[in-house]
Amino acid sequence: MTAELSYVHPSPESPWTTYLSQVDRVLPYLGELSRWADTLKRPKRALIVDIPIELDNGTIAHYEGYRVQHNLSRGPGKGGVRYHPDVTLEEVMALAAWMSIKNAAVNLPYGGAKGGIRVDPKLLSIKELERMTRRYTSEIGIIIGPQQDIPAPDVNTNPQIMAWMMDTYSMNTGATATGVVTGKPIHLGGSLGRVKATGRGVFVTGREAARRMGLELDGARVAVQGTGNVGGAAMELFAQAGAKIVAAQDHTGAIYNGHGLDLAALMPWIKEHGGVAGFPGGERLGNEEFWDTDCEIMIPAALEGQITADRARRLKAKLVLEGANGPTLPGADDILADRGVLVVPDVICNAGGVTVSYFEWVQDFSSFFWTEDEINLRLDKIMVGALKRIWEVADQHRITLRTATFAVACERILEARRERGLYP
Known part of the structure; x- marks a missing residue:
């Protein structure tokens, strides 16, 4: 008997509920892989962290942060970090799951992950924002890394925040690790073309x-x-x-x-x-x-x-x-x-962002960087090819582009899950 988990019955209007309904719609198109479909409905790992920082006025404030790894069957986790007063665990779970689908849809060698802190960053000074970012990075440092899980910018985060995250992780591990995040400043291993x-x-x-x-x-x-x-x-x-x-x-x-x-x-x-x-x-x-x-x-x-x-x-x-x-x-x-x-x-x-993040990650490993024209040409080729494949599936089954995208992505994720098998 399968144990019930707290997020199996989410609130009706939550993003996680939306994601689950999207998965249910694709099940008829997965064939024998549907045996593994519950893999898509359960995040692999969800970390909730307390982030205490000293404010500029000397008081101590606590913020709640999250990092969710939805699926890692196809590679390390990949997904942004958002700072927003409405961030919840269910939202971050859904965003991580959509990253799994997105990465598989454009055939990047990544799983899906996402992070967030429930905070209004506009209420923090630049120094408070730095202290919060560095503490958050230290707290989630046990599950992120260039070959484990690679954060990136999202709502209310930017290259400066990625620089702080990269520096904090590097200081904690004792070696500069530019590939631990993407969306960094150009002179710290960022990629041309990433912002747009x-x-x-x-x-x-x-x-x-x-x-x-x-x-x-x-x-x-x-x-x-x-x-x-x-x-x-x-x-x-x-x-x-x-x-x-x-x-x-x-x-x-x-x-x-x-x-x-x-x-x-x-x-x-x-x-x-x-x-x-x-x-x-x-x-x-x-x-x-x-x-x-x-x-x-x-x-x-x-x-x-x-x-x-x-x-x-x-x-x-x-x-x-x-x-x-x-x-x-x-x-x-x-x-x-x-x-x-x-x-x-x-x-x-909107998979262009993670596609160029992938380019940045590859460039960081090789320490060889491409021109912006090369980046844009590679991006266009991948996006056009991915959409062409999705459109073929949509026409074949007479389904919407959304269901077709999920069909292509879920097949790739579950095929990887099946071939890797279960351990132990």
Whole structure:
């Protein structure tokens, strides 16, 4: 009899519940590998750590941190670390599981992992942020390493935080280990092209999807939720291809311009003011109004759970490109499919970041670094090839791209699990 675990019955609206429903949908396409399917529903390892630090005012504060390794059958764990006040264990579990799927979908030699700290980093000074990062790295140091589990930036983390993590791990192990994290500063073993890689992947998969559905990018109207590294890079690349960015939303609000937002003015505004709110080149939109925008392409590139059933019914886009992880709830997925809206799922659409992280990891081991043009060419080739394979499976079984992506990825993960066998 299988023992019940605390996360077998998660809360109904949690990201982990969304992930489990996505796995259930793919089971009919796994054949004899479905015998191993419960492997996908249970994280291999979940570490919860207490992070005590001394604040600048002399008081002691405690934060809760996580590192989850979902599956390591195909290689070391790979996945980001996020700092956010809403981080929970269930969320990190889901994000780690999606990393397993994502890495397998683009055929990288990684398993899936993810980390996070429940904190609002905006409330910490730079020194407090450094102390918290270093303590967190020391606490999870027992399970990370260049051949074990390689963290990377995610929400509210950046190259500086990766530098602190790399330095802390190196000091604790007694040797410089640049390959323990990716997304580092260039002069510490980081890779060219990494900052915009996720947004570039969104553009590449969007370009291929648009071509297949006969949608011209030149003149296409695009709405983007999230204006950080992912959404910002995607906006710029779509604009360069002739598309018009008509709406943008982030944590500060939403703006609209039917003639297209002027990105040359908008991007500096976001950098200076922290968001789109108040930008003089667009009219203010209500946060719900954003989802009613007349557009051909919608790019949710913020947090999970944004496209609900209600929003899916109202969405006017023909193509949804998931720059964020888990932005579409399962019920909304069905509504979009019934309405004929094509969704390029997160686990392939935003895989550009981890693909270039893989390039960085390889470059760190060899101490030989590629040019940005080489990086972009390799990224485009991998993304286009991965999407082509997924589309073939979708056409073969007449299923959505999301289910097809899970079918391709889960088959690779479970084949590795079966061939490795069980020890002891």
